[in-house]
Amino acid sequence: MLTKEMVVNLPSLPGVYFFLSRSGEILYIGKAKSLKKRVRSYLYNSKQNRWGKIKRLVQHATxxxxxxxxxxLEALLLEARLIKHHQPRYNTSLKSVRRSxxxxxxxxxxxxxVTIVFKEEADKARYFGPYSSLRWTREVIEVLHRIFPIRTCDGTITPLPDFKPCFSYHLKRCQAPCAAKVNRKAYRAMINDVxxxxxxxxxxxxxxxxxERNQEAIALRFERAAALQKRIEQIERVFVYLDVHRR
Structure with missing residues (x-):
């Protein structure tokens, strides 16, 4: 059963937590802004724990x-990948109660x-998730659009050199494939990074x-090099934690 002693040494940092059974089976995977606060809530949130499945989870976790x-944001993405890989039984039993x-x-x-949807289609697109929070999934999309100049317009793109790009291009939030400002190969390379x-x-x-940044600097294309450096810093700030560990 989940106890106070299991919570006391958890850090007050964002991350992913795992509830395990006595045999070592992963029962449940969740994400948290504060690992300590979130896991502790299972002990003290009586309203939440009255729900049968949550109550059984707390009893079985050792x-x-x-x-x-x-x-x-990183915790949200990691949580989804780990759930898909491990298929914990309590995640599976709880996922039907919400539209993910x-x-x-x-x-x-x-x-x-790059968009948010609530259903996977057989359309040869790439799907990631499902995620546990719509609010944070929207935040992931917003962050990705801040880092990468991905188009947001609807419809099929037919590049036309004489086409006038929208304001997003001038804000450097889109590469304007509609106006042939970027070719398919370069745009796809960016999508592959996403x-x-x-x-x-x-x-x-x-x-x-x-x-790429170093190559641009050597070629004296300093504006492009600076843009790549900014992209690197944004990725590091949001997604990379050098002391990632699991206990």
């Missing part, structure tokens, strides 16, 4: 493990978009962008 993350969001990347298009981030491969993306 160990708590955790993994610290850089932010609650997915992140969809329309890789079936030449210039994909996919790597959603798969947790932050360091791979940073290494790649660092190489």
């Amino acid at each position: 160990q708590v493990e955790y993994q610290v993350c850089a932010s609650e 969001p997915f992140i969809k990347i329309s890789t079936n298009e030449d210039f994909p978009k 996919i790597r981030i959603l798969n947790g491969k932050y360091k791979t993306v940073i290494k790649k962008l660092t190489m």
Whole structure:
């Protein structure tokens, strides 16, 4: 059974927590802004614990493990990947009570978009999730759009050099594929970085962008190098935590 002693040494940091059975089976995986506060709530939130499934989970949990993350956004993404991998029985039994969001990347298009949906379709797009929080999934989308100039417009893109790009292009929030300001190969390379981030491969993306930044600097394209450096710093700030550990 979950006890106070299991909670006392948990950090007040964002991350993912694991409830384990006596045999070591992962019963439940959750995310938290504060690991200590969230896990402690299972002991003191009587309203929550009156719900039968939660009550049984608390009774069956004999160990708590955790993994610290850089932010609650990273915890959200990690939680979804771990649940998909481990399929804990209490996550499976609880997921039917809510309508969970997915992140969809329309890789079936030449210039994909990144959006939130609530159902996976057989349309050759890439889907990530489901995630446990719509609010934080929206925040992930917003962060990705701040880091990467992904298009947000609707419809199929047909690049036309004479087309006048929208205001997002002038704000450097979109590469304007509609106006042929970026080719398909370069845009796809950016989308592949987004996919790597959603798969947790932050360091791979940073290494790649660092190489590109250095090449741009050598070629004296300093504005482009500065933009890549800013992208690297944003990824590090939101998604990378150098002392990630699990106990």
